[in-house]
Amino acid sequence: MIAVDLPYWAQSLLRVLGGTVAVLLPAGTIVYLFLFKMMSFMQSRLGPMEAGPYGSMQLFAEVGKWLQKEDIQPENADKRVFKIAPLVVLVSTFLLVAVVPFGPDAYFTDFEAGIFYALAVSSVSVLGILIAGWSSANKYSLLGGLRAAGQLIAYELPMVLAVIGVVIQAGTMNLNQIVAAQNAGSMFGWDGLGNPYVLTQFVGFVVFMIAIQAELTQAPFDMPIAESELVSGYMTEYSGFRFLIFFIAEFATVGVFTLIASVLFLGGWGVPFAWFGWESLGDVDNWMNVVGPLVMITKMLALSGIVMWVRFSYPRLREDQLQRFAWKVLIPVSVVNIMVTAILKVAF
Amino acid sequence: MSAVILAADDIQVAQNIGFGIIAAIMVIGALKVVTSKNVVHAALSLVLVLSGAAAQYILLGAEFVAVSQILVYVGAVMVLFLFGVMLTRAKLGKETDLDQPKAWLGVPVALLMLGVLAWVLIDGFQDERLPADATSKAAVEISDSVLGPALVPFLALTFVLVAAVIGGIVLARKD
Numbered sequence: 001m002i003a004v005d006l007p008y009w010a011q012s013l014l015r016v017l018g019g020t021v022a023v024l025l026p027a028g029t030i031v032y033l034f035l036f037k038m039m040s041f042m043q044s045r046l047g048p049m050e051a052g053p054y055g056s057m058q059l060f061a062e063v064g065k066w067l068q069k070e071d072i073q074p075e076n077a078d079k080r081v082f083k084i085a086p087l088v089v090l091v092s093t094f095l096l097v098a099v100v101p102f103g104p105d106a107y108f109t110d111f112e113a114g115i116f117y118a119l120a121v122s123s124v125s126v127l128g129i130l131i132a133g134w135s136s137a138n139k140y141s142l143l144g145g146l147r148a149a150g151q152l153i154a155y156e157l158p159m160v161l162a163v164i165g166v167v168i169q170a171g172t173m174n175l176n177q178i179v180a181a182q183n184a185g186s187m188f189g190w191d192g193l194g195n196p197y198v199l200t201q202f203v204g205f206v207v208f209m210i211a212i213q214a215e216l217t218q219a220p221f222d223m224p225i226a227e228s229e230l231v232s233g234y235m236t237e238y239s240g241f242r243f244l245i246f247f248i249a250e251f252a253t254v255g256v257f258t259l260i261a262s263v264l265f266l267g268g269w270g271v272p273f274a275w276f277g278w279e280s281l282g283d284v285d286n287w288m289n290v291v292g293p294l295v296m297i298t299k300m301l302a303l304s305g306i307v308m309w310v311r312f313s314y315p316r317l318r319e320d321q322l323q324r325f326a327w328k329v330l331i332p333v334s335v336v337n338i339m340v341t342a343i344l345k346v347a348f
Numbered sequence: 349m350s351a352v353i354l355a356a357d358d359i360q361v362a363q364n365i366g367f368g369i370i371a372a373i374m375v376i377g378a379l380k381v382v383t384s385k386n387v388v389h390a391a392l393s394l395v396l397v398l399s400g401a402a403a404q405y406i407l408l409g410a411e412f413v414a415v416s417q418i419l420v421y422v423g424a425v426m427v428l429f430l431f432g433v434m435l436t437r438a439k440l441g442k443e444t445d446l447d448q449p450k451a452w453l454g455v456p457v458a459l460l461m462l463g464v465l466a467w468v469l470i471d472g473f474q475d476e477r478l479p480a481d482a483t484s485k486a487a488v489e490i491s492d493s494v495l496g497p498a499l500v501p502f503l504a505l506t507f508v509l510v511a512a513v514i515g516g517i518v519l520a521r522k523d
Contacts, residue, residue, distance in 0.1 A: 078440050113412050113487050120415045123423025130430050149431045
């Protein structure tokens with residue numbers, strides 16, 4: 001445990017700074033690494049090369065470009081709602097990162113019902129998307145917003161149900177305890193790898209990854225912003241820094257969701273406790289507060305790499321295919337997963 | 349008078365100020381819900397009221413209830429509500445035919461609700477007080493009481509919900 005005692009204001013300041021970094025850093029990394037570079041390589045081109053070494057400063061150039069653009073609002077738009085909408089989406093991302101633990105003591109809050117909270121606040125972003133689509137006074141925007149709402153509601157359910165399997169197995173909803181349960185666990189008495197739930201909850205993991213792909217409206221689930229039908233969906237009328245906020249929120253949410261996925265299924269910030277002879281969360285050495293975030297970022301990059309890989313590889317689903325897949329495949333599968341997990345939990 | 353109450357020893361000033369601010373926002377939001385000339389604005393004001401209720405729960409140390417409030421009301425009910433409104437009628441700008449001539453009937457109903465709820469709360473808790481260092485109840489305790497002593501009311505509630513769902517299907521089916 002850390003022995004430094006900071007005054008309340010310093011703690012709050014640290015949390016705000018940490019939260020900003022935890023939202024913006026993954027977003028920037030994902031955009032540069034995957035959206036700029038991986039997509040380019042997969043399409044046999046180089047991607048941005050001019051700004052900085054290998055185009056690594058391209059992001060700053062883009063942000064500068066967006067910030068200096070004129071703030072345009074459509075004539076008939078509902079101005080106030082139009083302005084609030086992107087902020088609602090971004091705030092939901094910031095609220096989401098508040099419960100993600102980055103180390104034994106490196107967390108923003110140690111919330112008892114952590115994963116429940118994460119699922120609850122992630123659903124707030126739908127509200128922002130809906131009112132963005134409505135207030136733009138544009139048919140394409142409204143259609144995009146409605147599609148987004150329908151899709152996010154449908155895929156929130158399998159996401160919640162997939163998480164329940166993990167909660168049953170770990171016996172807690174606290175994200176830090178879930179990390180500890182995985183790293184202190186053992187597989188048939190062998191504790192060299194801990195017991196990451198990606199093995200025991202593999203069905204849950206697959207359902208969760210598909211559901212977050214849809215929640216993040218990444219292709220093949222990008223019906224809400226289908227550029228060949230709806231221009232850019234609910235974002236059509238947004239330009240300048242309001243578009244930038246939507247853009248940051250989109251990729252920051254990819255980062256936060258994959259962080260949560262790594263906590264739930266890959267053991268989060270932890271390394272198997274048996275490596276260093278730790279027994280429980282209390283024994284973990286202080287240096288894990290520094291190494292932990294790095295471990296987390298590595299796992300996050302691996303998972304968001306998968307999300308982006310799928311995004312660049314598959315064509316868009318049709319609306320009816322998308323809804324049918326959620327209600328007739330994912331939800332029954334995850335319900336069966338919960339029942340099997342519960343039976344095994346009681347049996348062993 | 350109120351300043352004297354706030355300065356008393358066993359009163360938590362910050363929490364009370366927080367409660368007051370949130371309560372004021374909720375009351376204004378609730379008034380906006382019924383007076384707004386735009387359906388979507390009314391719905392958004394309702395979001396404000398419901399989130400305010402969640403914030404009050406957090407002030408009371410009931411984090412689990414607060415999160416449930418956000419998940420169910422803001423994340424699901426209001427989204428479905430807005431979804432339905434936008435699919436059918438959601439004009440931008442002011443609408444003229446939103447007022448009901450019988451709207452005054454809502455006033456006695458609201459007063460009756462206030463009376464009943466106040467009586468239930470005062471009768472249920474008497475002068476019991478939340479301890480100043482109250483911590484939130486673990487989700488385990490809540491689930492234990494829902495599936496233990498409170499099982500019968502819980503099941504009764506689920507029956508009501510199932511009946512509502514079946515009723516909705518019956519009404520929506522044309523054939």
